Amino acid sequence: MTSDAPARRVTIVDVARHAQVSTTTVSKVLRNATGASAAVRARVQHSIAELGYRPYVGARGMRGRTFTIGVMLPDIRNPFFADVLAGLTEHLHGTGYQVLHGTGRNGEDIEARVTEAMVDRGMDGLVLVAPISSGAHLERIARVVPTVVVGRHGRSTLYDTVADDDHAGAHLVVAHLVGLGHRHIALIDHRETDPVRLAEMPNAVRADGYRDAMRRHGLADEIDVVSTTYTHDGGYLGASQLLARPALPTAVFAGADIVAMGMLQALAEAGLSVPADVSVAGYDNTTIAAFGPVSLTSVDQAGQQIGGHAARLLLDRIADRGTPASHIKLTPTLVARRTTAPPRVSHPPIR
Amino acid sequence: MTSDAPARRVTIVDVARHAQVSTTTVSKVLRNATGASAAVRARVQHSIAELGYRPYVGARGMRGRTFTIGVMLPDIRNPFFADVLAGLTEHLHGTGYQVLHGTGRNGEDIEARVTEAMVDRGMDGLVLVAPISSGAHLERIARVVPTVVVGRHGRSTLYDTVADDDHAGAHLVVAHLVGLGHRHIALIDHRETDPVRLAEMPNAVRADGYRDAMRRHGLADEIDVVSTTYTHDGGYLGASQLLARPALPTAVFAGADIVAMGMLQALAEAGLSVPADVSVAGYDNTTIAAFGPVSLTSVDQAGQQIGGHAARLLLDRIADRGTPASHIKLTPTLVARRTTAPPRVSHPPIR
DNA sequence: CCGGCAGTGGGTAACGTTTTTCAAATGTGT
DNA sequence: ACACATTTGAAAAACGTTACCCACTGCCGG
Structure with a gap:
């Protein structure tokens, strides 16, 4: 009977x-x-x-090893991070390593607490997903424990990185919209x-890519960035700001799907229909983006691939x-769905 | 310079x-x-x-303590679990305990591996969210480390539980739909x-509540359960099965929001409109349910409250x-939105 | 027949912290 | 000035595991 x-x-x-053997022998087994x-x-x-x-x-x-991999996620709600995690655990399955994760909640102090906690627990390796900490902090971590940084563009000789080419991704969106007219x-x-983070964070690279693409398409004068x-x-706020203007743009590139969701909500509330009145494109291809009614x-x-590479x-x-740091950059793809379409009134070609 | x-x-x-002191003194500090x-x-x-x-x-x-709380989540994508986690970490903030989580991926073996891993790492306490493991396994864990089980109805003297009253929740949905006609x-x-899990899992209790509510409203003959x-x-599959019938029900109670999403997609593809052709209600009130266009x-x-109580x-x-096990049951509330409305052709009242 | 070698199993010392025990130092009341 | 309580700090023993080293057994070749 259990007690x-x-x-x-x-x-x-x-x-x-x-x-009936020594502990040494048990350990060997x-x-x-041998x-x-x-x-x-x-x-x-x-x-x-x-x-x-x-x-x-x-x-x-x-005695040196804990067979534990720590993963810092900035936010557990973003399905993109869930994909990365899935790819990671998939790859690590059967290796004897156990994956444990903690959430940084997009706060620099909380994130630091999580990563420090993982170091304090003697984890064998760390994967930091889209960390917002300073590069110096990342290097301090990487000096103590093997580290891979995911979804951030800053490089270092101390840790590997796996990121998506956000610059190319922004180009894809602009090209798609320009192609529609x-x-x-x-x-x-x-x-x-923060000037340091400015260059390393995905959003900044996407914004750069957007500006660059607009210029290449001869639309330098049309560059229009709303910061929220x-x-x-x-x-929601960004859409409200656009709605307050005398004229709406014909298309909006939301830097992330979650942003696009807020926009769609605001536009719907304002009685505008998408894509008839305005086209909207997101970034991340989250589950909710693929969801039919959206x-x-x-x-x-x-x-998932990113996670696999990181592992x-x-x-x-x-x-x-001692291996020199690798920096993997993956090429994104555009998934065209029903929120983008040609503009209602097509502008005449220039000149 | 850093090296x-x-x-x-x-x-x-x-x-x-x-x-210039002993290690003992440092430890005291x-x-x-004193x-x-x-x-x-x-x-x-x-x-x-x-x-x-x-x-x-x-x-x-x-020496006995790791200041770590382990949280087992069955699935990182479900926003309801994110809410629970948020409530947990919120409550634990400032207590000196660090929260780390692992995903059970709704597989009994993987879940067991995660919980065992947490025990092996000497965690001070465990929160198991909607675990699918057998009650015996849960008790084995709880015997070794303080444990709280969330979102599951089975009880034990060895662990506390926090759950929602799924029976009452199902009643709310049925009453709402009946009220609409x-x-x-x-x-x-x-x-x-599995016969053991059958009684303990939330879905079973929701199904029970549904049947009971239907009977109380005099609709025993209308009870109609589709198992997927x-x-x-x-x-999606459930909706397809319903669509294959000669006549559709006027309303569908999907046991979870994610199920409702699949249904909405299938119904949209079939050219039916919600709620005009059929009303749909979900369960969990996830972020996506609140999202305007949905x-x-x-x-x-x-x-969030559930997580707080668990903490x-x-x-x-x-x-x-040694404290005797507590079992907290919270009362859910209905959030009526735009996917439910009176049926197109109102049935005449009985008798 | 002897020296070396491969293979097998065990003893012991770490690893970094807390807890328990104890001695010294300090302060207190006559 | 003396006994006595109290405070302060240190020494040492755990906790469970692995790594390093050593001892022993057969066995082979010279």
Whole structure:
């Protein structure tokens, strides 16, 4: 009969006693190390199973390894991050590593607390997804534990990076809209003041790509950036600002799907229809974008692949911490759906 | 200048040497224990700051505590779980406990691996959100580490539970639809074969509540349950099955928002409009349900509150493992939106 | 027949922290 | 000035695991 007693943990000593061998031998069996005969090995395995022994990770950690990979996610609600995580765990499945994650909640102090906590827990490797911490902080972490940074453009010799080519992604969106006949294309951007982060964060690169693409299409004069935030409310606010103007742009490039959602809501409330009155494109190709009734044109970042690459790089770096840093850049693809269409009144070609 | 050297961790010994005291004294300062004068305390604090010392959790764990709370989430994509997590971390903020989570991916083996991993890492407490493991497994865990189970109806003397009253929630939906004039109300259920889980899982309780409510409204003959799964595809499939019939019900109660989404997609593809042709209600009041263009009638479970309660119970249990198990049941509320309306052809009242 | 070698198993010392025990120093009341 | 309580700080022993080293057994070749 099972009892309610607090139950002391079974240790390697219990197994050793039960199998009539030394703890050293049990350890050898556990690690598949040489120096144990087949007979002894079998006896120890049997004892392990019978006693239900599981190695205590804290003690293992003191000897160097915890078989744990920590993943910092900025926000658990964004489906893109879920894709990355899925790719990661998929790749790590069967390697003996356990994935645990923590949320940075898009706050620099909270994010730092999470990453520090992972270091303090002796994790063998860290994956930081779209971190907002300073580059110096990232390097401080990477110096202590093998680290891969995902979805951020800053580089370092101390950690690997996997990111999407946001510049190319922005080009895809602009080209798609121009191809439909749009000229006045606005961008909803995430306001960023910190000069260091400015260059490294995806939103900044997307904004750069947008400006560059507009210029290349001869639309330099039409560049129109509205700065809010990469949130649902930010999209709502951005749409409100556009609606307050005398004339609406014919198309809007929202820097993230979540922003596009906020816009769609504001536009619907204002009685405008999409794409008849205005085209809207997002970024990330989240599940909700693909959802039929929404059907948002978006840019797909292949989050699952990104996660897979991150896992691979991290395993390499754990195996040999001296490997030079790799920087992988994936090419995004455009998924055209029903929120983008030719403008109602087509502008006459220039000249 | 910072170097690329691997950087050895600063230990309590380094701090002790720097502050010219024993490690014991440093430990006392760290834990705010008595037995250190104000002067020494200040000196140690200064050394800690100067060296950037952080206690190594693995070593602490060997002495009993890791200041870590583990949260098992079945699925990172479901916003309801994100709400629960937010409530949890909110409540735990400032307590010195760090929250780390792992995903069970709705697989019994993967879930077991995650929970075992948390135990192996010496976590101080566990929150298991909507676990699918057997009750025996849950009790085995709870015997080793303080545990709170969220969103599941089975009870035990070994762990606390926090759950929503799914029976009442189903009543709310049926009452709402009946109030609008519906009689033929179908339920999309999650098929469950395991007899033990059958009674404990939320979907089963919702189905029970639905049947009970239908009977109380004199609609026993109209009870109509379609069994698929609680996924987007499950909703799509359920809708397809209904569409294959000669006559559609006038309203459908999808057991979860994600199921409702799949249904909406299938109905839209079939050229039917909601709520004109058929009313649809969900469950969970996820973010996407509230999203304007979707505007799904749903049942709100107050995930944030649930998480808060779970955190509180867990802290109590950690403080005193002997406390008798609490079982909290929260009352859900209905959020009526635009996917439910009176049926097109109102049935005449009975008799 | 002896020296070396491969293979097997065990003893022991870490790893970084907290807890327990104890001695010294300080203060307090006659 | 003396006994005695109290405070302060240190030494040492755990916690569970692994890595390093050593001892022992057969066995092979010279």
